[in-house]
Amino acid sequence: MRYFEDFAEGQEYPFGPHTVTRAEIVAFAAEYDPQPFHLDERAAAETMLGGLAASGWHTCALFMRMMALSWLNASASMGSPGIDSLKWRRPVRPGDVLSGRSVVLGVRPSGSKADRGFVKFRHEVANERGEVVMLVENSIIIGRRG
């Protein structure tokens, strides 16, 4: 188990991979983001995305899954207050193989609660060609040892 004290600026925590399927793109969009460019190739071909692409929120959910399974669930995570910045840089397509890394930008003990601290990350999600598809910056609250 990794605690607040174990995180330090410059560390990198890799996550993934996850292969994105057409079926999951359409299923997520049908439930949560029913816009034509996430649901139907023909409609999507005529849009800015130039073809079927995953909902940006689906990419967030897949990033969260990869992060939890690769490193976050082996830390004393207590959740997050939010997102400082999130950029959807490129479409995520059926067949894309996503992976990435969480880079520690800084650590800060909580000023009010002695049992925890904030670890600020830049998370980079890329496809199998190394193209960044999403960039996220946020802080995660991590419990202190003992």
Added chain:
Amino acid sequence: MRYFEDFAEGQEYPFGPHTVTRAEIVAFAAEYDPQPFHLDERAAAETMLGGLAASGWHTCALFMRMMALSWLNASASMGSPGIDSLKWRRPVRPGDVLSGRSVVLGVRPSGSKADRGFVKFRHEVANERGEVVMLVENSIIIGRRG
């Protein structure tokens, strides 16, 4: 159909409601955010959240669904480049009834593409007691008329 020209600072677009169930909280978490406080009441009771609560990404997905069905799909939306700020303010619990509004903060024609513009929003998601559970600021790209 609502186009870029139809949006103006100060307008409010309501969305929702959506009643959150325990089953959907656990199902989303099992697939995308398998941390104990999103999966199991007993484990959750001992955490910062004080009981089972939806993944923040689940709240994002439900917000997206409400927004799409309530007003976004009746506009010429072309997607979004990202999120400027996102705050998870309160836990979302089984039985919560979510709704909210998208407030227009400003409009800006695209400098490079004559067929579209950026509409900046503050989106507020609240529960049935009027407590804000999530705040999001972002720009959505909206097509121009004709």
